[in-house]
Structures are given as C-alpha cells and as structure tokens.
Amino acid sequence: MTRSTRKNADMAETPLLEARKLRVEFTTRGRVVHAVSDVDMDLAPGEVLAIVGESGSGKSQMLLAMLGLTAQNARVTGSVRFEGKELVGAPESLLNQVRGNRIGFVFQDPMTSLNPYLSIGLQLTEPLRVHKNMGKAAATAQAVEMLKAVHMSEPEQRMHQFPHQLSGGMRQRVAIAMALMCSPKILIADEPTTALDVTVQAQVLSLLREIRERFGTAVILVTHDLGVVAELADRVNVMYAGRNVEKGTAEDIFYRCRHPYTEALQRSVPQLSQDRLVRLVAIEGNPPDPSALPPGCAYAPRCFYRLENCDQSVPPLEPVSGAHAKACIYEGKLKYQGETPA
Amino acid sequence: MSLIPASAEQNASATASFTPPPGRSLWRDAFSRLAHNRAAVASAAILALIVLAAIIVPWISPYNYYTPQWAQLDMPPNLHSGHIFGTDDLGRDLLVRVMWGCRVSLMIGIVASIVSVVIGVFWGATAGYLGGTVDSIMMRVVDILYSVPFIPFVIVLVVIFGRNLFLIFVAIGAVSWLDIARIVRGQTLSLRSREFIEAARASGVRGTGIVVRHLIPNLLGIVVIYATLTVPSVILFEAFLSFLGLGVQAPMTSLGVLVSDGASELQSYPFLLLIPAVFLALIVYCLNFLGDGLSDALDPKER
Numbered sequence: 107m108t109r110s111t112r113k114n115a116d117m118a119e120t121p122l123l124e125a126r127k128l129r130v131e132f133t134t135r136g137r138v139v140h141a142v143s144d145v146d147m148d149l150a151p152g153e154v155l156a157i158v159g160e161s162g163s164g165k166s167q168m169l170l171a172m173l174g175l176t177a178q179n180a181r182v183t184g185s186v187r188f189e190g191k192e193l194v195g196a197p198e199s200l201l202n203q204v205r206g207n208r209i210g211f212v213f214q215d216p217m218t219s220l221n222p223y224l225s226i227g228l229q230l231t232e233p234l235r236v237h238k239n240m241g242k243a244a245a246t247a248q249a250v251e252m253l254k255a256v257h258m259s260e261p262e263q264r265m266h267q268f269p270h271q272l273s274g275g276m277r278q279r280v281a282i283a284m285a286l287m288c289s290p291k292i293l294i295a296d297e298p299t300t301a302l303d304v305t306v307q308a309q310v311l312s313l314l315r316e317i318r319e320r321f322g323t324a325v326i327l328v329t330h331d332l333g334v335v336a337e338l339a340d341r342v343n344v345m346y347a348g349r350n351v352e353k354g355t356a357e358d359i360f361y362r363c364r365h366p367y368t369e370a371l372q373r374s375v376p377q378l379s380q381d382r383l384v385r386l387v388a389i390e391g392n393p394p395d396p397s398a399l400p401p402g403c404a405y406a407p408r409c410f411y412r413l414e415n416c417d418q419s420v421p422p423l424e425p426v427s428g429a430h431a432k433a434c435i436y437e438g439k440l441k442y443q444g445e446t447p448a
Numbered sequence: 449m450s451l452i453p454a455s456a457e458q459n460a461s462a463t464a465s466f467t468p469p470p471g472r473s474l475w476r477d478a479f480s481r482l483a484h485n486r487a488a489v490a491s492a493a494i495l496a497l498i499v500l501a502a503i504i505v506p507w508i509s510p511y512n513y514y515t516p517q518w519a520q521l522d523m524p525p526n527l528h529s530g531h532i533f534g535t536d537d538l539g540r541d542l543l544v545r546v547m548w549g550c551r552v553s554l555m556i557g558i559v560a561s562i563v564s565v566v567i568g569v570f571w572g573a574t575a576g577y578l579g580g581t582v583d584s585i586m587m588r589v590v591d592i593l594y595s596v597p598f599i600p601f602v603i604v605l606v607v608i609f610g611r612n613l614f615l616i617f618v619a620i621g622a623v624s625w626l627d628i629a630r631i632v633r634g635q636t637l638s639l640r641s642r643e644f645i646e647a648a649r650a651s652g653v654r655g656t657g658i659v660v661r662h663l664i665p666n667l668l669g670i671v672v673i674y675a676t677l678t679v680p681s682v683i684l685f686e687a688f689l690s691f692l693g694l695g696v697q698a699p700m701t702s703l704g705v706l707v708s709d710g711a712s713e714l715q716s717y718p719f720l721l722l723i724p725a726v727f728l729a730l731i732v733y734c735l736n737f738l739g740d741g742l743s744d745a746l747d748p749k750e751r
Binding site for chain 2: 173175178198201202203204205206207210211213214215218219220221222223224232233236237281284285287
C-alpha cells in the first residue's frame with residue numbers, strides 16, 4: 107500500500123495544522139456542555155485525516171472551533187496553530203484571511219449550503235473577490251476552470267444557473283469547487299457524503315481523492331461512515347463524547363485497533379459477505395449526555411471489556427506503537443480483533 | 449468494504465452532449481407564476497391605469513385643482529359640461545381633484561412604505577444577525593416606539609412643525625417600519641442558522657458582506673410582499689389623518705381629504721363622496737390583491 111509510505115514521508119515534515127488541548131464548551135441554561143475535551147490533532151501537508159465518531163461526538167464542533175465559527179455561547183480554549191499562526195482567540199480579521207482562503211470548508215448538506223437566491227457563478231467567485239480582490243472577468247474564468255476540475259458538465263452554462271436547478275451531487279461538486287477556489291492548503295469536509303445517495307457518494311469520494319493528488323491539498327474528512335474512511339484516509343482519529351479515544355494510520359485502525367469503541371464501530375457496519383441470518387451488532391445504550399460526563403471513561407457504561415477502574419479517571423491517550431495511540435486501560439486482546447475485514 | 453468507484457470522467461462524458469437549460473432565478477420563476485394569477489394581473493392593470501390617469505389627466509385638463517369657479521358650484525357629473533365627475537362646493541373640477549388625490553395618496557403610500565421598508569429591513573436584519581445584547585437593545589427600542597400612541601404623536605408633531613406633506617411621511621414612516629423590523633428580525637434569526645450563511649462565514653466573507661449579499665436577497669421575498677401590503681395601509685392611514693384634519697393642507701388634496709369633504713355633503717351631493725371613495729377602495733383592493741398574488745408566487749412551498 108502506498109498509504110504507509112506516504113505517511114512516513116509526511117511525518118518528517120512540520121504539521122500544517124496542529125491542535126493542542128482543544129476544548130469547546132457551551133453554556134446553556136446554567137449547564138456546561140463539554141462538546142470537545144482536550145483533543146490533540148496534527149495534519150501534515152497533503153495528507154487525508156479522517157475523524158470518525160457517532161453523532162454528537164464533537165467532530166464538527168472541533169473543526170468549527172478551529173476556524174472560530176462556533177456559536178456565540180461557546181468557549182474555546184487550547185491552541186490551534188495553522189502554519190505557525192495561533193487561531194484560537196485570534197482577531198476576526200486574521201480568521202477571515204484564513205477562512206476560505208487557506209482553509210476551505212465543505213458542509214454536509216449541499217441542499218442548504220448554497221444560497222438559493224444567488225447564481226452558481228456569483229457564489230463561486232465570491233471567495234476570489236473577497237480574498238484576492240480579483241476582477242469579475244478573471245474570477246469568472248477561474249470559476250469555470252474549477253467547475254471543470256470537479257467534472258461538472260457544461261461549466262459555462264452552469265455559472266448562470268441557480269442551486270435549485272442542480273442535483274444533490276452536482277451541488278456538492280459546486281460546494282467543493284467553492285471551497286477550492288482560493289487553492290487552500292486544507293480542505294475540511296464535514297460529512298460531505300451523508301446527504302447524498304450511494305453512487306453519488308462514490309463519485310464525490312473519488313473527486314476528493316483526485317483533488318488531493320492534483321492540488322496537494324490536505325483533507326480533513328469528518329464522517330461516521332467507516333467505508334468512506336477506508337476509501338480515502340491516511341490517518342484516522344476516532345472520537346467519542348468529545349475525546350479522541352484512538353488514533354493511528356488507517357491500517358492501525360482497521361486491522362490493529364486497540365480501543366473497544368473502535369472495534370464496536372467496525373462490528374456495527376453491515377457486511378455484504380455476512381450471513382443474512384446473523385443479527386447486526388449494535389452498540390448497546392446511548393452516548394453520554396455531554397453536560398454530565400462520567401468521571402471516568404465516557405465509553406465505560408457501554409463497554410464490553412469494562413474493568414473495575416474504568417470509572418476512576420479518564421484514561422489518557424497513550425501510544426501503542428509509532429503513531430498509533432489509544433485511550434483505554436484494557437490491555438488484553440480485543441475479542442473480535444481482525445475478524446471484520448476493512 | 450469498497451464502494452464502486454464510479455469514474456467521474458465517464459460521468460462527465462456521458463452528460464457532455466446535454467446542454468443545461470439557461471438559469472431561471474427564483475425571481476423569474478415567481479414572476480411567471482404571478483403572470484398566471486388572474487386577480488393579480490387584473491389588479492396590476494387597474495393600478496397601472498389609475499397611475500397613468502393620475503399623471504396625465506391633471507396635465508391635459510383645462511381645469512386645475514385650486515381655482516374656484518363660482519358659477520359652477522356642486523354640479524353633478526355630466527359629460528356635456530366638461531366636468532365628467534362634476535364639481536365640488538367651490539366649483540372645482542372633481543376629476544382633476546380626484547386625480548390629484550390619487551397622486552398624493554399613492555405618493556404618500558409609496559414613499560412612506562419605501563422609507564419604512566428600508567429602515568425596517570436594516571434595523572431588523574442587523575438585530576437578527578448580530579443577536580445577543582445588540583439584538584435585545586434594538587428590539588426594546590422598537591417596543592418603546594410601539595407603545596407611543598400614534599394619534600397624540602401626530603397631533604404633537606403637527607402642533608410643533610405645522611401641517612405639511614413631509615411631516616406625514618415622517619409620522620407614518622416612523623410607525624410602520626416597526627412591523628417590518630420585527631418580521632425581518634425573525635426571518636433573519638432563522639436564516640442565520642442556515643448552512644449557506646455558515647458556508648459564507650467559513651469562506652471568509654465579513655459581516656457586512658453576509659448581510660448585503662446573503663441575508664437581504666433571502667429576505668427580499670417576504671419584504672416585497674409586506675411592502676405591497678404596507679402601501680394600502682399607509683394610504684388608509686393618510687386618509688384617516690386627513691379625515692381628522694391632520695393631513696394634507698387645502699387646497700392641495702388627497703383621497704382622504706376628498707372623502708372627508710364629500711362626507712359633509714353626503715345628503716345633498718352623494719357623488720362628492722362616492723367618486724373619491726371608489727378610487728380609494730379600488731387602489732387599496734388592487735394593492736391587496738397584488739400583495740396576495742406576490743405572496744403566493746414567492747412562497748417556496750408553491751415551487
């Protein structure tokens with residue numbers, strides 16, 4: 107696999123984006139909701155990092171916090187450094203130079219992430235006019251080129267169309283093109299395929315892969331779909347209840363996972379090869395209330411391998427081997443390890 | 449577990465022969481729907497006729513709205529005398545006076561509505577977009593202005609500044625922007641959490657850019673509807689003020705003044721009331737129908 111070689115080469119370089127002890131808390135009606143707690147993250151140039159976790163595990167909030175886009179009642183602490191510049195607590199003017207210009211953002215639902223009243227052309231050229239002070243003609247030419255790059259048919263005519271005239275997949279292509287307009291260093295894709303049907307998902311994923319190869323853009327891919335991760339990612343961070351519970355290369359996570367939650371996530375994916383009579387495994391229980399997290403491991407109440415000490419304190423993220431790390435005190439072998447092929 | 453990697457090139461070449469239709473904005477869509485609404489089209493046509501007549505008639509008529517003709521007091525409508533709508537108690541041609549009334553009433557209606565829409569949209573959009581404390585303060589200002597009783601307010605204004613047309617714009621505009629500000633603020637609050645606003649923020653668009661390029665175009669639909677419904681209510685407001693003697697100064701006239709004058713001679717010369725009242729009702733009806741038609745045409749559920 108080329109993945110691991112690419113990864114090893116990248117590790118030597120300085121990280122493009124580096125988050126340390128990132129915390130996002132919301133205060134609502136006197137209660138403090140811990141959306142993201144003490145997350146560390148590194149992203150090397152040109153690398154695809156997947157962030158996996160179920161709904162409400164803080165994936166999206168973590169990324170929004172990096173660009174200062176959290177809601178007004180959020181309190182963000184810790185550090186996020188992009189190309190050496192600190193983004194947490196940075197003035198809006200600096201953040202606006204980074205947003206869309208150096209870091210592009212693709213949202214989950216292309217049905218709602220485009221403005222229904224503005225033409226595709228106007229929306230595509232907006233980042234260029236905001237960041238590069240580009241004239242209309244030059245911006246339009248570049249937007250048409252970008253539409254070609256995302257394999258949009260008839261790009262010139264599309265410029266005059268409106269979002270409601272495009273299908274979901276086409277809109278997501280437009281949204282990706284919009285995020286790439288200023289040739290950003292990082293493309294953040296927040297569940298870019300969740301709102302699309304399966305064949306279109308595959309097209310969007312192959313587009314993302316192509317963009318990485320062609321422009322060398324690093325991609326942060328947020329998803330709860332392990333299939334998407336297997337397709338695309340170099341490295342994977344698994345999140346649960348706002349914490350990073352396991353991180354490593356895609357191979358580490360798929361073949362050598364060491365955290366019970368990662369294992370449970372993999373087992374709950376339906377397999378085409380699976381006997382139809384075998385009941386699909388679901389993770390018992392619900393994720394914890396982020397405003398009342400248990401003192402110990404947040405996954406403990408649902409955990410199959412639960413130990414006495416699991417309730418005592420939050421397990422730190424400790425290295426297993428190389429870049430592979432897990433936050434779990436269970437040291438034994440996981441029961442179903444390796445049983446589910448990725 | 450691998451998904452079928454559908455080649456994007458293949459997909460692009462398959463659709464290459466297909467030419468997408470030219471862009472049809474929501475506005476053009478809405479316009480074509482409006483064109484199919486008979487009541488709205490008829491209303492627009494009648495309004496256009498009234499506006500045209502209000503512009504042309506005083507211009508080509510041999511009579512003006514202010515010179516009394518003592519020989520021709522209170523003449524009933526008569527085609528042969530040259531006074532199609534008759535004359536009033538000072539012998540002035542009623543046709544010309546009604547057309548002047550339409551001019552003044554429509555002007556007050558339109559200007560006051562524009563003023564109130566502009567103030568209301570910016571106030572409401574700013575409050576809704578910024579939210580938090582700014583929002584609370586701005587909306588409390590609106591609440592305070594709401595609680596000012598309108599008629600005493602106008603009487604005070606008239607006592608201080610005397611009666612003039614400009615004052616009526618100010619008085620009506622100052623009151624009617626409050627509703628629009630509230631509506632726009634509510635709409636902005638719901639728009640603000642929509643993903644495309646977040647997408648614009650994530651691509652580095654600054655606050656004013658978001659308000660001007662993303663929020664206001666999305667608000668225009670509801671604002672256009674509300675504005676067409678504000679014009680008739682402002683016209684009625686003005687008629688009401690003039691009826692109380694707080695409006696337009698004689699010999700200048702408005703539909704409200706004409707109705708008020710006509711009402712005092714209702715028993716002997718009913719046409720003096722009827723004719724301006726019919727025009728007032730027509731204008732208000734047509735604007736309401738047009739506003740209804742617009743609200744249907746711009747309703748996203750109709751799409």
